[in-house]
Amino acid sequence: MEFDLLISGAGPAGLCLARALADTSLTIGLVEQQPEEALREAAFDGREIALTQRSASLMRELGLWKRIQDVDGAAFSPLRDARVFNGSSPFAMLIGHTLTNRSELGWLVSNHHIRRAAYAEVKAAAEEHGRITLMTGQPITRVLAQGEGEMTEVLLADGTTHRARLLVAADSRFSPTRRAMGVGASMHDFGRTMLVCQMTHEVPHNHVAWEWFDYGQTLALLPMNDDPVTGEHRASTVLTLPHQRIEPLLTMDEAAFGEEMSRRYHGRLGRMKLTSTRHSYPLVGVMPHRLVSRRFACVGDAAVGMHPVTAHGFNFGLLSIDTLAEELRTAHASGKDIGSPDLLARYERRHMLATRPLYEVTKLIATLYTTEAAPAKLLRNAALHLGQRFTPFRKLVAASLTGSL
Secondary structure (H helix, E strand, O other): OEEEEEEEOOOHHHHHHHHHOOOOOOOEEEEOOOOHHHHHOOOOOOOEEEEEHHHHHHHHHHOHHHHHHHHOOOOOEEEOEEEEEEOOOOOEEEEEHHHOOOOOOEEEEEHHHHHHHHHHHHHHHHHHHOOEEEEOOOOEEEEEEOOOOOOEEEEEOOOOEEEEEEEEEOOOOOOHHHHHOOOOEEEEEEEEEEEEEEEEEOOOOOOEEEEEEOOOOEEEEEEEOOOOOOOOEEEEEEEEEOHHHHHHHHHOOHHHHHHHHHHHOOOOOOOEEEOOOOEEEEEEEEEEOOOEEOOEEEOHHHOOEOOHHHOOHHHHHHHHHHHHHHHHHHHHHOOOOOOOHHHHHHHHHHHHHHHHHHHHHHHHHHHHOOOOOHHHHHHHHHHHHHHHHOHHHHHHHHHHHHOOO
16 A cells, blocks of 8 residues: 555554644554554553643644543643652752743643543544554564655565555654664663552642652652542552562562552651552663654654653653644645655754753763762752752753743
């Protein structure tokens, strides 16, 4: 088959790109290795996504926000403030919503809600416009012609070939499509694994997120809405440790796990209780050497794979969708080539400028605040105290969190 746009990966990024262009006359193909049922009924994976105000607006425009709210009215939890702790000190740098003109810095929502809503929107758009083809249960196995002439040709696992004026990789930070196109990437392995799950706790969080660089471990607390039935306080908890120390926690019985997490949070949340499955993810940052090639572009995590400490991963993914979709819409409306080198160069320049600086700063912060050497510990404390006293810095961080930079 021939398409104007062929997207490799039907995760949130790939689905959102298809949805963003559904009302154009572009023909769009979506290739995904998972079966369609896994997209329609996306399973809980432990990850809570922190949305900036800009990302929330984009999700509303794409129809995802309403779909999620229609299914679960309490799915979106406001993120009012954020606190950053270091070691065992009770002192914290506060990034408050009062530093902005908003009543909250952003919103939190479970990743599986986003995945389900994005799938539903694309299916509805496909039925309405008839220009989106979803091919599931098979990945792209080989790129046969890399942008030769006006088309890129790919081979799928079932042996079929497809051609497109533009091929887009949206298949994870370790994108095999990006590699097949000969685009390399710099990877920074932090040597840590992140355990994520949902828990109830006794002490209210007041919708304040925590980032806690404790000695020997990193903790985070992502505030969720209280349980609508029991009224219990709920949060997504994140624990980062070397992988060999994470493994026993994944299989520990629930009661013992609750006690262990209560201890790791130094009792600041009171008694904690596990309410979900537990999931683990290795922490690896990825920055491609380029975001484009001949008739090819990367979006989502394939364009930049962030460390989660600054909560910008999915926000940068939506930003890449918005930027690329804008360029494609403009070109298509004026009858220009959607795979032209000039268009792709503009997209790459805009997205690199928006993401590369924060990627490097995030890598620096994550390295500094997980280093256990005595000088680093002193520097960590000094940096937090200085940041708390320097209001313009906190305003800059707040602007970053709200997506208003």
